[in-house]
Amino acid sequence: MTAVTPPTMTPPAMTPPPGLPPIVSIIDVHKSFGTFKAVDGVSLDVAPGEVVCIIGASGSGKTTLLRCINQLVQIDRGAIWVDGELAGLRIDGDKLYHLPEKEIARQRLATGMVFQRFNLFPHLTALENIIEGPVHVLGKPRREAIEEAHALLKRVGLSEKADAYPTNLSGGQQQRVAIARALAMKPKLMLFDEPTSALDPELVGEVLAVMRELAASGMTMIVVTHELGFAREVADRVVFMDHGAIVETGPASQVLGSPKEARTGAFIAAVLA
Amino acid sequence: MTTPAASHPSLPDISGHTIVAERYWGRWVAVAIITVLIAALARAFAVGQIEWAFVGQFLTAKSILEGLANTILMTIGAMTLGIVLGVVAAVMRMSPNPVLKGVAMGYAWLFRGTPVILQLLLWFNLALIFPTLGIPGLFSFRTVDVMTPAVAALLGLGINQGAYTSEVMRAGMLSVDVGQYEAAKSIGMTRLKALRRIVFPQAMRVIIPPLGNEFIGMVKLTSLASVIQYSEILHNAQNIYYANSRVIELLIVAAIWYLVVVSVLTPAQMLLERHYGRGGGVGR
Ligand SMILES: Nc1ncnc2c1ncn2[C@@H]1O[C@H](COP(=O)(O)OP(=O)(O)OP(=O)(O)O)[C@@H](O)[C@H]1O
Numbered sequence: 316m317t318a319v320t321p322p323t324m325t326p327p328a329m330t331p332p333p334g335l336p337p338i339v340s341i342i343d344v345h346k347s348f349g350t351f352k353a354v355d356g357v358s359l360d361v362a363p364g365e366v367v368c369i370i371g372a373s374g375s376g377k378t379t380l381l382r383c384i385n386q387l388v389q390i391d392r393g394a395i396w397v398d399g400e401l402a403g404l405r406i407d408g409d410k411l412y413h414l415p416e417k418e419i420a421r422q423r424l425a426t427g428m429v430f431q432r433f434n435l436f437p438h439l440t441a442l443e444n445i446i447e448g449p450v451h452v453l454g455k456p457r458r459e460a461i462e463e464a465h466a467l468l469k470r471v472g473l474s475e476k477a478d479a480y481p482t483n484l485s486g487g488q489q490q491r492v493a494i495a496r497a498l499a500m501k502p503k504l505m506l507f508d509e510p511t512s513a514l515d516p517e518l519v520g521e522v523l524a525v526m527r528e529l530a531a532s533g534m535t536m537i538v539v540t541h542e543l544g545f546a547r548e549v550a551d552r553v554v555f556m557d558h559g560a561i562v563e564t565g566p567a568s569q570v571l572g573s574p575k576e577a578r579t580g581a582f583i584a585a586v587l588a
Numbered sequence: 589m590t591t592p593a594a595s596h597p598s599l600p601d602i603s604g605h606t607i608v609a610e611r612y613w614g615r616w617v618a619v620a621i622i623t624v625l626i627a628a629l630a631r632a633f634a635v636g637q638i639e640w641a642f643v644g645q646f647l648t649a650k651s652i653l654e655g656l657a658n659t660i661l662m663t664i665g666a667m668t669l670g671i672v673l674g675v676v677a678a679v680m681r682m683s684p685n686p687v688l689k690g691v692a693m694g695y696a697w698l699f700r701g702t703p704v705i706l707q708l709l710l711w712f713n714l715a716l717i718f719p720t721l722g723i724p725g726l727f728s729f730r731t732v733d734v735m736t737p738a739v740a741a742l743l744g745l746g747i748n749q750g751a752y753t754s755e756v757m758r759a760g761m762l763s764v765d766v767g768q769y770e771a772a773k774s775i776g777m778t779r780l781k782a783l784r785r786i787v788f789p790q791a792m793r794v795i796i797p798p799l800g801n802e803f804i805g806m807v808k809l810t811s812l813a814s815v816i817q818y819s820e821i822l823h824n825a826q827n828i829y830y831a832n833s834r835v836i837e838l839l840i841v842a843a844i845w846y847l848v849v850v851s852v853l854t855p856a857q858m859l860l861e862r863h864y865g866r867g868g869g870v871g872r
């Protein structure tokens with residue numbers, strides 16, 4: 316195992332709303348692909364139960380930031396704390412050690428992820444997709460997992476589709492199954508990466524409705540989206556990213572309604588155009 | 589119903605016409621030619637120097653049936669070893685660890701780069717290099733006692749097969765979208781669990797057709813083990829014709845059995861393909 320240099324522990328630039336300690340603390344995170352800086356010094360705290368929407372132009376690093384949070388991407392510098400644990404690293408004295416793969420897999424259980432292209436398992440039915448993790452990762456009894464899966468399918472409005480394979484579901488239905496699959500692991504935090512941008516316009520609403528319900532139930536959510544209407548209505552905070560950095564953050568009404576930064580205003584105008 | 593012609597008075601009304609079935613003259617000519625050729629061939633064999641009674645008699649001879657059983661057992665054994673080694677080598681090849689990757693690549697290079705018959709002879713004659721096998725101080729065997737024709741054939745054919753199968757497995761794994769690995773990881777799976785539960789079942793669709801091909805190839809490849817005295821069907825057929833000189837009759841007996849085994853394997857492959865086609869749009 317290799318020791319890595321401790322990250323510079325600069326205090327978070329963006330302060331969370333007052334109240335509970337943050338469930339996610341992103342501290343000065345950097346990530347490059349080759350010489351290209353995809354995430355360039357991002358700091359962000361998310362409080363339990365908070366819904367944060369991340370907006371920004373294509374290539375501004377939104378997806379990369381989400382993938383850093385659940386360690387699908389390994390960060391170059393900085394620190395990410397999720398639910399009290401330092402992501403990917405073990406602290407021993409003044410040294411940090413990379414965690415073994417098993418531990419990283421365990422840490423990922425705190426977050427659920429919903430992908431732009433659904434990524435359902437095509438060889439499994441909707442129900443089997445949902446129970447896969449509970450049964451084969453958490454070791455839950457199959458019967459119990461099936462019961463919970465039926466409840467989740469009902470919650471996302473797909474009780475009838477338990478035995479359907481993904482190819483026989485519409486995009487909106489697939490994405491709702493994907494949300495149920497993530498929820499089945501009982502995560503503390505849900506990450507959404509443009510969950511509606513691969514959908515036909517008439518199917519966007521049904522997915523947003525499920526997400527709205529989820530937000531209302533108190534789930535902590537970080538949502539990358541171009542749906543400004545959804546952000547305005549559901550988000551506690553909106554974060555605008557550009558060139559891998561956070562340009563502006565604040566209450567949805569402020570960032571979307573009267574942005575302080577010219578770049579934010581230009582982006583919002585372009586999306587609404 | 590209004591015919592198009594009614595709304596287009598300038599066009600002829602064809603609503604009452606019938607379509608005349610197409611005639612495939614070319615096909616009939618081809619069938620005729622092939623029938624004549626087959627008849628000529630059948631006549632040549634019927635009047636040729638073949639005692640068909642012997643073929644019928646030896647088809648179920650004890651030694652032939654034993655040889656058949658050994659051919660089938662060796663096919664299954666060598667393919668099983670080949671698939672296990674192929675999966676391990678493919679997973680090693682796709683691993684981020686450069687040492688594992690190098691070992692897997694070296695394995696494929698070595699065994700795909702030399703003829704199988706040479707590998708069989710090397711395994712069978714291993715005693716010439718290592719007279720004893722084992723862990724010094726713990727146990728040891730005389731190599732000639734261990735390296736029987738069956739063991740040498742199993743190792744030679746199986747290890748060689750693994751080198752080819754690893755490429756088939758790798759192609760299968762590469763055919764699965766990276767999003768599947770990511771989704772599997774996002775629900776807490778490790779790399780190996782994701783491979784086993786998510787990637788391999790999907791890769792099967794791509795893996796089974798070439799693997800079925802290799803299985804059929806292995807049925808016939810086992811005949812090479814006759815050179816190291818393994819009593820598979822061809823070896824036993826040869827032993828009989830060395831004694832009674834009915835060379836062609838016994839070769840036909842062996843050919844018939846190979847065809848029978850291969851004919852049974854083809855529908856088995858189709859059933860497997862259907863099983864792994866679940867949930868897929870293609871190949872169902
Ligand atoms: N694995 C990778 N290898 C190389 N470059 C990458 C990789 N992942 C992302 N990038 C680059 O990093 C930049 C940021 O990508 P990212 O996907 O985070 O942007 P985004 O804000 O999500 O954009 P979009 O709205 O198009 O999804 C892009 O220029 C992209 O090309």
Ligand SMILES: [Mg+2]
Nearest residue numbers: 377378379509
């Ligand atoms: Mg993106």
